[in-house]
Amino acid sequence: MQPITIAIDGYSSCGKSTLARALAKKLNYVFIDSGAMYRGVTLFAIENECIINGIVDKEKLTQKLEQIQLRFASVEEDERKHLFLNGKDVEKQIRSMEVAGYVSEIATIREVREKLVLSQREMGKNGGVVMDGRDIGSVVFPDAELKLFVTASPEVRAERRFKELTEQGRNVTREEVLVNLMERDRIDTSRKESPLIQVKDAIVLDNTNMTPEQQLEFALQKVHELAI
Ligand code: CDP
Numbered sequence: 001m002q003p004i005t006i007a008i009d010g011y012s013s014c015g016k017s018t019l020a021r022a023l024a025k026k027l028n029y030v031f032i033d034s035g036a037m038y039r040g041v042t043l044f045a046i047e048n049e050c051i052i053n054g055i056v057d058k059e060k061l062t063q064k065l066e067q068i069q070l071r072f073a074s075v076e077e078d079e080r081k082h083l084f085l086n087g088k089d090v091e092k093q094i095r096s097m098e099v100a101g102y103v104s105e106i107a108t109i110r111e112v113r114e115k116l117v118l119s120q121r122e123m124g125k126n127g128g129v130v131m132d133g134r135d136i137g138s139v140v141f142p143d144a145e146l147k148l149f150v151t152a153s154p155e156v157r158a159e160r161r162f163k164e165l166t167e168q169g170r171n172v173t174r175e176e177v178l179v180n181l182m183e184r185d186r187i188d189t190s191r192k193e194s195p196l197i198q199v200k201d202a203i204v205l206d207n208t209n210m211t212p213e214q215q216l217e218f219a220l221q222k223v224h225e226l227a228i
């Protein structure tokens, strides 16, 4: 089978990256976590005084966009690739609640999206790629051979993310995580620039009651159906 492009979109914390990573491993494809890139720009904004007293200075950030260089690279201590921001491994920092609190607002900025979409298309131009995010099937790769739209109940999603964060030793509450993901979903679905939508040709995967293994099986089945 020719290498295809797989686009995975959906709400926050519903297992998109877990699925995309597992699919890429199984198919020997490249996995790209586009959300990590928006988180990287957000970290840059925090570290470069583009957010003052909780207010995002969109103009200032837009002017500094050329200074931002993002890349994914392998590291010795982890089988997963890490995001590097201007040469520094920021994989851990981008998963903080502070970054999660600003990222959806940063992701509404047209210039930010244009920069990241260009680089995402470049990374996936040869196919054999699984990319997850919010606008992959609608904007980044509208011609992707397989598009999945992942969803799960907000409570299950919050519980999954809470568990993940506490296992990493982060000091968060369930309530904080639930509020953050509901707020991000609200901004992501209502923004003007490339909102999260379920495109017509996407296959819906509600994984509320599925394990990561079951969701992988579901997606692999869809890949194999394409090859028939
Ligand atoms: O993993 P989680 O669901 O928490 O989110 P993420 O994939 O890391 O994405 C973080 C945020 O980046 C999302 O809430 C969106 O605001 C934004 N994002 C986006 O706008 N477009 C994408 N393709 C990916 C992420």
Ligand code: CDP
Residues within 6 Å of the ligand: 011, 012, 013, 014, 015, 016, 017, 018, 019, 132, 160, 161, 164, 207, 210, 211, 212, 215
């Ligand atoms: O990328 P996204 O924000 O959509 O979610 P994720 O980071 O892939 O998954 C969030 C958490 O949910 C991870 O700890 C996964 O292991 C877990 N998960 C799960 O428990 N059951 C699933 N069916 C999918 C993910």
